[in-house]
Amino acid sequence: MRFRGPNGPKGQRRNYAETTISSYIRIVEDFSRRFQRAPDCLGPKHIREYQSELFKKRKLAASTVTVYLAALRFFYGKTLKKSWSAVETPYPKSAEHVPSILSQQEVARLIDAADSPFHRTLLMTLYATGVRRAELTHLKISDVDSQRMVIHVRGGKGRKDRDVMLSPKLLKELREHWRRLRRKPSEWLFPGNQQHTNDRPISTKAVWHACRNAAKRAGIQKQVHPHTLRHCFATHLLEQGADLRNIQMLLGHSDLEQTTIYLHVSELRLNATASPLDSLSLTSESPQEE
Numbered sequence: 001m002r003f004r005g006p007n008g009p010k011g012q013r014r015n016y017a018e019t020t021i022s023s024y025i026r027i028v029e030d031f032s033r034r035f036q037r038a039p040d041c042l043g044p045k046h047i048r049e050y051q052s053e054l055f056k057k058r059k060l061a062a063s064t065v066t067v068y069l070a071a072l073r074f075f076y077g078k079t080l081k082k083s084w085s086a087v088e089t090p091y092p093k094s095a096e097h098v099p100s101i102l103s104q105q106e107v108a109r110l111i112d113a114a115d116s117p118f119h120r121t122l123l124m125t126l127y128a129t130g131v132r133r134a135e136l137t138h139l140k141i142s143d144v145d146s147q148r149m150v151i152h153v154r155g156g157k158g159r160k161d162r163d164v165m166l167s168p169k170l171l172k173e174l175r176e177h178w179r180r181l182r183r184k185p186s187e188w189l190f191p192g193n194q195q196h197t198n199d200r201p202i203s204t205k206a207v208w209h210a211c212r213n214a215a216k217r218a219g220i221q222k223q224v225h226p227h228t229l230r231h232c233f234a235t236h237l238l239e240q241g242a243d244l245r246n247i248q249m250l251l252g253h254s255d256l257e258q259t260t261i262y263l264h265v266s267e268l269r270l271n272a273t274a275s276p277l278d279s280l281s282l283t284s285e286s287p288q289e290e
């Protein structure tokens with residue numbers, strides 16, 4: 001069964017990304033298959049049951065379940081024009097997690113542990129620019145502006161364009177990367193397939209594997225994935241004195257509140273305040289074990 005998703009007039013006017021369109025269609029189809037009925041014959045009771053199963057049986061995270069509900073809300077509210085009660089099917093409350101941050105020394109170890117020059121360039125670009133991995137894979141040769149020393153990020157999250165800084169060290173690495181390519185691409189900065197000769201860009205999964213394999217080779221015990229380098233980019237900029245508003249613009253956050261999470265993990269901020277333990281006058285002797 002196939003259903004019309006946000007790629008219709010409504011979705012086009014809202015400028016949904018292709019990934020969002022396909023995801024919403026897939027979710028509505030999954031919802032319909034679960035109850036073996038057309039979705040226009042289902043209602044809030046079924047949605048609540050479905051939501052419960054997403055948590056209890058499929059063990060999905062709250063953020064993922066929110067995406068599922070957003071798809072169903074769009075389908076019922078915008079496509080079928082049915083009234084939707086947010087009270088009956090509220091979005092789940094997401095747990096707030098502090099991101100894992102690598103020190104600059106750990107980032108250097110990670111990059112040096114890349115298993116190929118191509119992967120090394122990927123990791124350097126992630127850390128130097130703070131781009132998301134999907135944004136990385138869709139960078140074009142024309143996006144690298146060495147005259148203005150910026151990289152143009154086009155069609156980022158929310159279909160927003162932005163510019164990020166082009167590090168001189170990264171520019172040198174990208175030029176080396178270009179020279180190493182057997183077949184010079186006409187469009188994509190990071191072409192796909194094993195020999196990097198494809199007319200399509202690399203996949204986001206390839207970026208994920210490049211990062212995880214390097215972390216393993218570097219012996220880094222923390223959870224490391226491509227988004228970790230985005231977190232490191234923002235946190236290290238903050239520690240170097242960058243303004244929070246500027247970091248927000250570089251990351252492409254629509255709300256400054258999204259960026260303030262890096263205040264919670266900044267080493268400079270954490271070390272600026274001494275623990276109250278340090279002001280206690282304790283005896284130098286420890287109690288003897290009985």
